[in-house]
Amino acid sequence: MSKRCPATSQPEQDCKRVRRDPPLPSPESVNLIRQRNAQESPLLRLPAELRNRIYELVVGGHLIHVEAEDKKEGCSKSRAFDESAFAQLTIWQSLQLKRWCDHKSLHYYPCTAASEGEAYDRFLDASALEFLPGDDEVFANNWRLGDRYHVLSCKERHAKCLPQDDDKKPEWMWAPIDRSRLAGATNMSLFRALEFGLLQTCSQIHHEAKDLPLSANTFSVRDLVSFLLLACRLGPLRAQIIKSIHIVLRLGRDREHWAYWLAVPKISHGLSGVRHFHLSLLIIHAGMGDDGPFRDDFFSGRTTSWLSGLDRFRALPLSCVTVILSDDPDSKFGIKGFSDSALQYGWSHDNETWLQLREHECLTAEEKRRWAKQLKSYLLNETSDLVLR
Numbered sequence: 001m002s003k004r005c006p007a008t009s010q011p012e013q014d015c016k017r018v019r020r021d022p023p024l025p026s027p028e029s030v031n032l033i034r035q036r037n038a039q040e041s042p043l044l045r046l047p048a049e050l051r052n053r054i055y056e057l058v059v060g061g062h063l064i065h066v067e068a069e070d071k072k073e074g075c076s077k078s079r080a081f082d083e084s085a086f087a088q089l090t091i092w093q094s095l096q097l098k099r100w101c102d103h104k105s106l107h108y109y110p111c112t113a114a115s116e117g118e119a120y121d122r123f124l125d126a127s128a129l130e131f132l133p134g135d136d137e138v139f140a141n142n143w144r145l146g147d148r149y150h151v152l153s154c155k156e157r158h159a160k161c162l163p164q165d166d167d168k169k170p171e172w173m174w175a176p177i178d179r180s181r182l183a184g185a186t187n188m189s190l191f192r193a194l195e196f197g198l199l200q201t202c203s204q205i206h207h208e209a210k211d212l213p214l215s216a217n218t219f220s221v222r223d224l225v226s227f228l229l230l231a232c233r234l235g236p237l238r239a240q241i242i243k244s245i246h247i248v249l250r251l252g253r254d255r256e257h258w259a260y261w262l263a264v265p266k267i268s269h270g271l272s273g274v275r276h277f278h279l280s281l282l283i284i285h286a287g288m289g290d291d292g293p294f295r296d297d298f299f300s301g302r303t304t305s306w307l308s309g310l311d312r313f314r315a316l317p318l319s320c321v322t323v324i325l326s327d328d329p330d331s332k333f334g335i336k337g338f339s340d341s342a343l344q345y346g347w348s349h350d351n352e353t354w355l356q357l358r359e360h361e362c363l364t365a366e367e368k369r370r371w372a373k374q375l376k377s378y379l380l381n382e383t384s385d386l387v388l389r
């Protein structure tokens with residue numbers, strides 16, 4: 001005997017069959033609503049330039065961290081990217097992408113740090129001094145502003161915006177300090193974070209502002225898989241609407257992959273709308289198994305192999321470029337490299353040896369600033385010279 005639908009006493013199968021979506025409004029009534037909105041809405045009666053400015057203020061001006069993360073257990077949805085855009089890549093490229101991206105989905109984190117423009121101004125300011133007094137602070141001061149070698153890295157600036165890479169332990173094991181550190185890293189719906197609801201209020205507003213979430217915000221990626229997933233999800237045509245991008249690049253890791261993928265026509269075509277390019281470079285020093293550049297490499301021009309993928313951006317008419325160069329905090333000359341007992345084997349656990357190595361292998365803060373400005377000029381096609389002098 002078939003089950004009954006309680007409301008209608010009809011067999012359940014029939015009940016499903018009679019359920020329908022509400023009827024669509026007729027073209028005439030849609031026109032009437034549109035005309036009434038245009039005549040009566042205070043927003044739609046404003047001049048178009050003012051309306052556009054209001055739209056930009058509502059849905060624009062954010063930096064959005066885009067992160068490819070492992071899908072949660074039990075998540076069977078495979079909507080990590082636009083399959084049709086994915087299929088536009090050639091077959092063997094797709095296989096490689098598939099291997100990287102199959103178990104990943106995109107997450108969005110609204111940035112809570114200062115803008116990249118402000119961070120760049122601070123990076124160029126050599127007068128900042130954040131030393132703390134006391135014997136206990138002597139070595140900690142090596143990673144505070146005012147130190148001869150240290151500049152603030154993007155990893156430290158955005159630490160509260162993003163989930164931490166190292167936290168694999170279950171939540172119940174977190175110490176209170178871990179919880180407070182992760183409090184800012186809230187994965188949000190892009191829809192809610194950017195007040196996309198505005199775009200649904202009427203068809204005219206939707207038509208006028210639908211591209212702004214992509215064109216009026218900065219999208220930040222710190223690894224290649226996140227970048228490729230975003231590009232695939234948007235597809236080349238939608239990706240071209242993006243005007244501002246922030247890329248975190250580790251000098252010493254993934255450089256061949258970035259160079260390769262930025263040269264793929266479907267990917268590079270998708271970047272053609274970019275006008276604002278913010279680049280955060282992290283030096284992963286040799287000795288950590290990552291083959292990063294030594295200090296001498298910057299003075300001899302041997303850095304080009306780490307940057308070959310960036311030539312793609314030189315072909316664009318960029319109007320705003322910022323470059324921040326820092327040591328990776330997890331690398332040999334970062335605080336983790338110094339304090340991690342396993343990594344201390346590289347300098348025999350002797351602080352004096354570490355200081356001497358830093359002097360030979362690490363760029364000073366002033367040299368980092370000089371070379372970053374040179375790379376900025378290079379990206380803006382003002383020079384082809386990347387040799388630090």
Ligand SMILES: [Zn+2]
Nearest residue numbers: 111112158161
């Ligand atoms: Zn951030």
